[in-house]
Structures are given as C-alpha cells and as structure tokens.
Amino acid sequence: MAARPPAPARGPLPTRRSLVLGGLAVAATGLTGCSAAIGPDRAAALPVPTPQTPSPGGRVVTARLTARPATIDLGGPVVRTWAYGDTVPGPLLRATAGDVMRVAVENRLPAETTVHWHGIRLQNAADGVPGVTQAPIAAGSAYDYEFRVPDPGTYFFHPHVGVQLDRGLYAPLVVDDPDEPGAYDDEWVVVLDDWVDGTGRTPDDVLAGLVADGGGDRGDHMGMGMGGMDHGMGGGSERGSAGDVDYPHYLVNGRVPAAPETFRARPGDRVRIRIVNAAADTLFTVALGGHRMTVTHTDGFPVEPLEVAALPIAMGERYDVVVTLGDGVFPLAARPDSKSGEALALVRTGSGSAPSAGTTVPELDRAEVLTTRLVPTEAARLPEARPEQTRPLTLNGSMSPFRWGINGAPYGENDSLRVDAGGRVRLEVMNMTTMSHPIHVHGHTFAVARTGLRKDTVLVPPMGGLALDLDTDNPGRWMTHCHNIYHAEAGMMTILEYTP
Numbered sequence: 249m250a251a252r253p254p255a256p257a258r259g260p261l262p263t264r265r266s267l268v269l270g271g272l273a274v275a276a277t278g279l280t281g282c283s284a285a286i287g288p289d290r291a292a293a294l295p296v297p298t299p300q301t302p303s304p305g306g307r308v309v310t311a312r313l314t315a316r317p318a319t320i321d322l323g324g325p326v327v328r329t330w331a332y333g334d335t336v337p338g339p340l341l342r343a344t345a346g347d348v349m350r351v352a353v354e355n356r357l358p359a360e361t362t363v364h365w366h367g368i369r370l371q372n373a374a375d376g377v378p379g380v381t382q383a384p385i386a387a388g389s390a391y392d393y394e395f396r397v398p399d400p401g402t403y404f405f406h407p408h409v410g411v412q413l414d415r416g417l418y419a420p421l422v423v424d425d426p427d428e429p430g431a432y433d434d435e436w437v438v439v440l441d442d443w444v445d446g447t448g449r450t451p452d453d454v455l456a457g458l459v460a461d462g463g464g465d466r467g468d469h470m471g472m473g474m475g476g477m478d479h480g481m482g483g484g485s486e487r488g489s490a491g492d493v494d495y496p497h498y499l500v501n502g503r504v505p506a507a508p509e510t511f512r513a514r515p516g517d518r519v520r521i522r523i524v525n526a527a528a529d530t531l532f533t534v535a536l537g538g539h540r541m542t543v544t545h546t547d548g549f550p551v552e553p554l555e556v557a558a559l560p561i562a563m564g565e566r567y568d569v570v571v572t573l574g575d576g577v578f579p580l581a582a583r584p585d586s587k588s589g590e591a592l593a594l595v596r597t598g599s600g601s602a603p604s605a606g607t608t609v610p611e612l613d614r615a616e617v618l619t620t621r622l623v624p625t626e627a628a629r630l631p632e633a634r635p636e637q638t639r640p641l642t643l644n645g646s647m648s649p650f651r652w653g654i655n656g657a658p659y660g661e662n663d664s665l666r667v668d669a670g671g672r673v674r675l676e677v678m679n680m681t682t683m684s685h686p687i688h689v690h691g692h693t694f695a696v697a698r699t700g701l702r703k704d705t706v707l708v709p710p711m712g713g714l715a716l717d718l719d720t721d722n723p724g725r726w727m728t729h730c731h732n733i734y735h736a737e738a739g740m741m742t743i744l745e746y747t748p
C-alpha cells in the first residue's frame with residue numbers, strides 16, 4: 249500500500265468494456281501510476297515529527313519492534329515469512345489513553361518497510377505511509393515512531409508498503425481507558441488472518457497473479473469480469489464479496505484450526521474479547537458456539553450494547569464483545585465469507601472434549617450487518633454540526649482486468665481530497681463496483697451518517713453508498729483507501745489533506 253508496487257505487469261490494452269464498465273477513465277495507464285505518489289515532489293512535503301508530550305498523568309511507553317524474516321509454526325504448517333520478532337501476530341503493544349508511545353522499529357527485512365498504527369488519531373509524521381508521511385525505512389536501517397494515543401480502544405499495526413500486511417507483519421495494539429470500570433473477569437485478544445505466505449506463494453506472487461489474470465485466482469467470481477455495472481452478481485450475500493484470493497489457511501492468533509489456541513476461564517466468567525480482522529482479503533463472520541455476544545465497541549469507540557449471535561468483521565475493523573461463559577468447551581469460530589475453510593480458537597471453562605476442527609457452529613449462520621444496527625453511546629457521538637464541505641469518494645474498478653481506483657482513477661493519478669481545517673467534512677462514498685470494500689481513513693474517526701456510529705473502517709456494500717462525517721482537526725496528508733490490500737495496491741486509495 250502506498251509504495252512501489254512489485255514491477256506491475258502492464259495490463260492489457262483497455263477494451264471499451266473495461267473503460268466504460270470498470271468506471272476507471274484512465275484504465276489504460278494500469279497500475280504504473282502508484283509510483284508517481286512517491287516522487288521527489290512528494291518527498292519534499294514530508295511532515296516533520298514533533299516531540300509529543302503525554303496528557304497530565306500519562307506516561308511514555310517505549311517498545312521495540314524488529315521486522316525480519318522468520319520461520320513460524322502455524323500449528324502444523326511451518327512457513328517462512330516476515331514477522332515482527334519471532335511470532336505471528338507480533339507482540340501486543342499496550343498503553344493508556346493520553347500516553348505517548350515511542351516505538352523503535354528495526355528493519356531487518358530484505359525490503360523497505362514502514363509501520364502504520366491503524367486507527368490511531370496520531371500526528372501525521374508518525375502515520376507510516378512511505379512517500380507521504382515519511383521516507384520508507386530502508387533494509388538494514390531503523391526508525392523511531394513517536395505518537396500520542398488519545399483514544400482508548402482496540403487497534404493494530406502493520407506495514408504500509410506493498411502487500412507486506414499479508415505476510416506475518418501485524419500485531420494488536422490496545423489502548424486502555426483510565427476511566428473504564430472494566431466490568432469483566434478476563435480479556436482476550438483475537439486476531440484473525442488469511443494466510444498464504446510460505447506455502448509456495450508470497451503475497452507479491454498473489455498480487456502479480458491477480459494483475460496478470462484479471463482476478464482469475466477464484467473461479468466463482470466470473471461476475472466480476474463484467475466490471476462495475478453488473479448489479480447483484482458478486483458474492484451472493486447482502487455484504488457482497490470483498491475478497492479475491494482463496495487462502496490455504498485461516499488463522500486465529502497465528503494458529504490453524506487443527507492446533508487452536510485455547511482460552512481458559514471459569515464457567516460464569518464475563519470475558520471481554522477484542523477481535524481484530526488483520527486479513528488482507530477476507531471478511532469473516534465470528535461466533536462463539538453456544539453463546540451470544542454483546543457488542544460493546546467498534547474501532548475503539550463504545551456503542552450501546554447489542555447482543556448478537558454472530559458478528560461480521562471486515563478487514564481493518566475491530567469489535568469488542570463481552571460474553572458470559574457457559575460450562576464446557578466451545579469453538580470460537582471465524583468463517584471466511586464466500587471462501588471455504590475456517591479459523592478457530594477454543595474456549596475451555598470445564599471438562600469435555602474439544603470440538604473438532606470443522607464442527608458446525610450454528611450461530612455463524614445468524615450474522616447481521618452491524619453497521620446499520622449499532623448506535624454510538626452519547627459520549628462517542630461527534631458534536632452536532634452541519635458538514636460545510638462535501639467530497640465524493642467514488643469507488644471504481646473491476647476484477648478483470650484487476651484495476652481499482654477512487655474518483656475515476658487509480659492512486660497516483662487521482663486528485664487528493666483537499667479540504668479546510670477546523671470544520672466538518674462529509675465524504676460521500678459511492679461504491680460503483682460489485683464487490684464490497686472496507687474503507688479506512690487514516691488519522692481520524694468518522695461518524696457514519698444517519699446512525700452516527702464512530703468508526704475508522706467501514707464496509708461499503710456493492711453498488712451502495714455511505715456518507716461519512718469527520719472533523720478536520722488533525723492536519724496532514726491522510727491515506728483513505730480500501731483495506732483489501734490487493735485492491736489498495738492496485739489503486740483503490742486516495743489522500744485526504746489539509747493544512748492547519
């Protein structure tokens with residue numbers, strides 16, 4: 249993402265169909281435009297990091313991360329990949345709202361990298377976007393990130409270079425709320441992922457394949473070849489499909505279902521589960537067999553508690569739920585939407601034998617779209633204001649050819665969304681494609697118009713629209729993009745920018 253793509257194969261010459269139906273006026277230029285964004289003119293505009301001070305009572309939290317090649321046991325399959333240290337996910341980082349985090353990142357990868365702190369409303373210079381907020385961290389060198397974490401919640405971090413997120417380079421970041429009563433007995437972090445690296449293909453191979461065959465990785469996506477005007481052909485669910493890649497493995501906390509992580513507790517315990525979807529290309533539905541879950545937060549912000557049987561979660565989204573545990577052994581299952589396979593962990597509070605991998609979890613069939621049902625708590629609402637600036641964010645593209653863009657052109661060729669500081673901006677997202685796309689805005693939390701739900705990543709249904717309101721109170725140049733890493737890398741990104 250936001251970096252030099254691996255030598256993009258120049259796409260075939262555009263047919264009339266791809267020009268018209270794909271909705272990308274500049275399809276002829278293919279993916280090559282991405283590199284334009286990191287030209288010298290952009291480098292000159294890199295923001296200067298400002299030393300940060302904690303809020304009164306806050307601390308400075310220091311951490312170290314080493315990005316490096318690693319051999320990882322996924323609970324059977326052993327893969328060569330890139331990771332933060334020697335685990336996948338990488339180490340959990342934790343601070344309290346108002347703290348300053350100083351994270352020293354050492355790059356021992358054979359490639360340049362950066363770290364993006366997904367969802368954190370931080371200073372622009374620490375946002376980790378190469379060519380936009382910093383120079384990439386060269387192989388063999390190091391970089392120190394310093395940022396304040398103003399809002400409590402469940403976050404994660406990952407590189408913003410190419411498709412590196414689809415390796416093992418991701419880890420959760422939890423910001424505690426000093427004022428939260430913590431009305432639960434235990435807390436678990438559940439990170440979901442789709443896994444291909446080291447199984448014969450790297451994510452770079454996957455991207456090259458998508459570009460070369462126009463999304464031919466999956467046979468059942470034929471409808472996508474028709475481009476953006478083909479209502480109702482994609483995915484077959486209300487959410488539509490958001491992924492193009494069939495993965496050999498789906499993981500909870502770095503484990504395949506055959507050797508799941510087991511969470512232990514006592515019957516009757518109330519547990520807070522922080523769920524992160526770190527997948528590159530997979531929507532999941534999550535359920536805990538035999539239980540209902542109470543959703544309490546999304547993307548860090550509190551919502552009016554809502555009890556659900558199952559929870560859909562898109563790439564880049566986070567949900568916190570609270571569950572009161574029964575007695576026994578239960579599957580905590582995540583089913584990839586419109587793909588086969590599953591991700592699994594176990595919850596054990598009593599005796600009994602573990603459900604085997606592949607056991608059906610009936611709750612999984614009862615997922616509802618939450619974006620329209622969740623309501624923010626009063627404290628989580630944006631202050632009442634009328635958006636005085638409106639900007640379109642039109643999502644374009646097609647699987648075949650594999651080209652994606654925003655406002656009619658791929659990243660590097662589309663214009664930044666320039667807005668004024670100190671106001672309320674409305675982004676009018678219109679999805680002109682037959683897939684759903686999780687749209688993520690850096691450095692801000694928006695309110696989904698109508699419900700006011702505060703989020704930083706939201707799934708926009710196929711041929712659907714959403715208005716997102718945000719306050720321009722954090723100047724800088726902020727990536728705004730699809731969190732399907734392959735879509736982002738193929739052009740579905742733009743920049744929201746303003747100066748103080």
Ligand code: C2O
Nearest residue numbers: 364366564688727
């Ligand atoms: Cu996780 Cu640009 O984002």
Ligand code: CU
Nearest residue numbers: 685730732735
């Ligand atoms: Cu997308």
